[in-house]
Amino acid sequence: MRNRLPIIRGLAAACCVGGMLYGGPALMAQSGDGTFSNPARFVPKDGERLYQSSCQACHMPAGEGAAGAAAYPALAKNRKLRTARYITSVVTNGQRAMPPFGPMLDDEQVAAVVNYVRSHFGNDYTDAVTAAEVKAVRR
Numbered sequence: 090m091r092n093r094l095p096i097i098r099g100l101a102a103a104c105c106v107g108g109m110l111y112g113g114p115a116l117m118a119q120s121g122d123g124t125f126s127n128p129a130r131f132v133p134k135d136g137e138r139l140y141q142s143s144c145q146a147c148h149m150p151a152g153e154g155a156a157g158a159a160a161y162p163a164l165a166k167n168r169k170l171r172t173a174r175y176i177t178s179v180v181t182n183g184q185r186a187m188p189p190f191g192p193m194l195d196d197e198q199v200a201a202v203v204n205y206v207r208s209h210f211g212n213d214y215t216d217a218v219t220a221a222e223v224k225a226v227r228r
């Protein structure tokens with residue numbers, strides 16, 4: 090029990106900065122299964138977990154996006170993601186109805202989720218974004 094607390098505290102700090110709870114409830118719900126046997130699952134620098142907690146509500150689980158009253162562009166097979174700097178900047182600083190994640194995620198977390206999206210959902214870009222590159226696009 091003793092060594093679980095720092096993990097939970099770390100998650101709470103990473104997820105709830107700015108009062109926006111994108112990552113918080115989802116990650117906490119997952120940890121409610123009572124198994125802390127694999128702490129790595131809860132490290133919020135995991136791109137897949139970050140995608141699930143921060144992005145898929147709008148961009149959908151397979152990155153397919155959504156049309157309708159609120160339109161969310163598909164991230165799946167999205168050729169605009171070829172330019173690493175574009176997605177890095179959109180995620181960090183936001184763009185129109187896309188919220189900025191820079192205030193909520195640190196440089197490594199932004200890099201992790203950007204690299205995840207660029208290498209999944211039919212995207213096959215292998216040039217990984219670094220934390221330093223995220224830092225450079227922050228406004």
Ligand code: HEC
Pocket residue numbers: 139140143144145146147148160161162163164167169175176179180184185186187188190202203206
């Ligand atoms: C609250 C809903 C919402 C969330 C959450 C969200 N997005 Fe978006 N996203 C949008 C909208 C709306 C746009 C279109 C912005 C525009 O009009 O330029 C967008 C645009 C984008 C684009 C540009 C796509 C293109 O074709 O130009 C990328 C890349 C992107 N989002 C990635 C992400 C990632 C990665 C996350 C999670 C870290 C995320 N988004 C979370 C709503 C969201």
